[in-house]
Structure formats: C-alpha cells, structure tokens
Amino acid sequence: MAVSAGFKNDLLAAIPSLRAFAMSLSQNADKADDLVQETLVKAWDKHESFQMGTNLKAWLFTILRNEFYSQMRKRGREVQDSDGIMTARLAVHPSQHGVLDLEDFRVALEKLPDDQREAVILIGASGFSYEEAAEICGCAVGTIKSRVSRARTRLQDMLQIAGEDEFGPDAIAAQVMGSNAA
Amino acid sequence: MNIMTNDMGGPGAKRARTGGTNALGANSEIGRKLKQYYDGLVSEEVPNRFAELLSQLEKAESTQKKD
Numbered sequence: 001m002a003v004s005a006g007f008k009n010d011l012l013a014a015i016p017s018l019r020a021f022a023m024s025l026s027q028n029a030d031k032a033d034d035l036v037q038e039t040l041v042k043a044w045d046k047h048e049s050f051q052m053g054t055n056l057k058a059w060l061f062t063i064l065r066n067e068f069y070s071q072m073r074k075r076g077r078e079v080q081d082s083d084g085i086m087t088a089r090l091a092v093h094p095s096q097h098g099v100l101d102l103e104d105f106r107v108a109l110e111k112l113p114d115d116q117r118e119a120v121i122l123i124g125a126s127g128f129s130y131e132e133a134a135e136i137c138g139c140a141v142g143t144i145k146s147r148v149s150r151a152r153t154r155l156q157d158m159l160q161i162a163g164e165d166e167f168g169p170d171a172i173a174a175q176v177m178g179s180n181a182a
Numbered sequence: 183m184n185i186m187t188n189d190m191g192g193p194g195a196k197r198a199r200t201g202g203t204n205a206l207g208a209n210s211e212i213g214r215k216l217k218q219y220y221d222g223l224v225s226e227e228v229p230n231r232f233a234e235l236l237s238q239l240e241k242a243e244s245t246q247k248k249d
Contacts, residue, residue, distance in 0.1 A: 003243060008236050015232050020223035037235060044239045102222075105215040124206030124213055125220030148206065155212050 003047050010056050011040060017126065021061055024121045025068045027110055035071075039064040055132065062136045065118070108158040112151055119147035120155075 018039060022032035042063050043050070050059055109117060115137075122133040123144065134141045206213040 003240065008240060011236060012233060015228050016224045016226070019226065019228065020220055023223050024220070033229065033231075036232065040232060040235055041239070044236070102215060102218055105212075106219055109216075109219065120206060120216060121220065124216040152206060152212060159212075161211055 003044060007047055007050075011043060011060075014057055014060050015040075017057060018060055018064055021121065021126060022064055022068070024109075024125075025065070025114070025118060035064055035067055038067045042067070057126075058128065058132050058136055061122070061126070061128075062138075065136060104159060105155075108155055111158065112154060116147045116151035116154065119144050120151040123148050 015036065018036045019032060022035040022039075023029065026032050026035060039060060043060055046063075050056065109120075112120070118137065119133065122128045122136060123130065128136065130141050130144050133144045137144065206216060
C-alpha cells in the first residue's frame with residue numbers, strides 16, 4: 001500500500017508539535033531534530049499500522065517518545081552536560097509581584113525527572129487527555145495523574161509559588177497586600 | 183427545576199479533555215507558563231530538512247513501486 005499524499009500532509013502538519021515535544025524531552029535542539037527525523041522515517045515505514053481515524057498526533061508522539069528512551073538506553077544515561085549543571089545551580093528566585101519569569105520556569109521544568117516533565121507537557125501543554133497520555137507513555141492513567149501532581153508540587157516548590165488551586169490568586173494577593181500594609 | 187439545563191452536561195459528558203486543565207489549569211501560574219513555554223516551541227520556524235525528508239521518502243517509494 002502506497003503512502004497517501006494525505007498522510008504525508010498530516011505528517012508535515014504535525015512537525016511543529018513533534019519538535020516541541022522532542023525539545024521538551026531532550027532539552028537539546030540538535031537531539032530534538034534528530035528525534036523528529038527518526039520519528040518521521042519510522043512513521044513512514046509503519047504507516048500501514050496506523051489506523052485511519054485514530055489520533056495521528058498521539059501515534060506520532062508515542063513513536064517519538066519510544067525513540068527518545070531507546071536512544072537514552074543505548075547511550076547510557078548521559079551525565080548532565082556542564083551547561084545543565086550550571087543552570088541547575090542557579091537559584092530560582094521567587095517571582096516578584098506574582099509574575100513568573102519564563103526563563104525561571106524553563107529552568108525549573110528542566111530539573112524535573114523525565115517522567116514528570118513529559119507528563120506535565122502532555123497534559124498541560126500538548127492538550128492530551130489523561131487517557132491519551134497514559135497510552136503514549138505506556139502506563140496507567142493513575143500513574144500519569146500522580147506524575148502530574150508531583151510535577152506540579154515540585155514546580156511550585158522550586159518557583160516558590162503557593163498552590164493557587166487551593167488558595168486562589170486572590171488569597172495570595174491579599175497576603176502580599178497584608179504584608180505590605182503591616 | 184430541570185437539572186438538564188446545567189451546561190456541564192449529563193453523566194455522559196466528556197470530561198477527559200478538560201481533566202488536565204483542572205490540575206494545571208489556565209488560571210494557575212504554572213499552567214499558564216507551561217502553555218507559554220510550549221507554544222513558544224511550537225511556533226518556532228521548522229527547518230526545511232523535514233519537508234525534504236518526506237519528499238525523499240515519497241520518491242523512494244514511487245520508484246520501488248515501479249519494479
């Protein structure tokens with residue numbers, strides 16, 4: 001069966017998302033683009049195993065993720081590069097006026113364990129449901145939920161922001177105003 | 183009083199899609215930053231090599247089929 005032109009166009013359309021996911025996983029632009037390239041070649045070869053009408057993006061993300069972890073296993077877990085260590089040592093300072101700097105956030109995100117980072121990316125940014133994320137990661141829905149929850153707590157700790165879901169932004173604002181007035 | 187007027191939908195209402203936004207909601211600082219971080223990556227310009235790669239795969243396949 002020939003690969004349809006439609007499939008090729010769908011792959012093209014998915015590339016920006018694939019690159020974003022690859023970048024989130026690998027934290028390295030060159031590695032990310034290699035991952036995307038591998039993913040496209042694999043997807044092309046395996047196109048017959050893709051069931052039309054199902055979620056192509058989830059299927060591609062699964063391929064990319066498997067590729068990422070198999071490369072990691074092959075290389076052995078690489079020692080964090082010196083740049084990474086430097087960034088990790090930079091203290092993330094508490095946000096001022098409740099405005100969190102994007103760079104601080106990126107640094108904190110990089111410090112999350114891989115499984116937690118991928119869970120928050122899939123759920124909080126890529127728009128997948130817990131069920132889809134579980135399928136992509138080959139684990140239980142509950143596992144994804146707990147990873148997201150742990151990641152959220154860790155990010156809040158690192159960035160020193162309160163759990164807004166519990167208290168709400170108004171409560172934080174009130175505390176700030178209160179301490180200023182005191 | 184008719185419960186069905188509730189916009190949240192009946193018991194069958196799909197909630198999976200929004201499941202993620204409850205934990206990392208758009209109204210939480212972390213949820214917003216996560217989106218901002220990711221959207222920045224998605225909107226980066228895509229190098230030509232990927233489109234070229236797919237064209238090569240397509241060509242390779244069409245020559246194979248002629249055998």
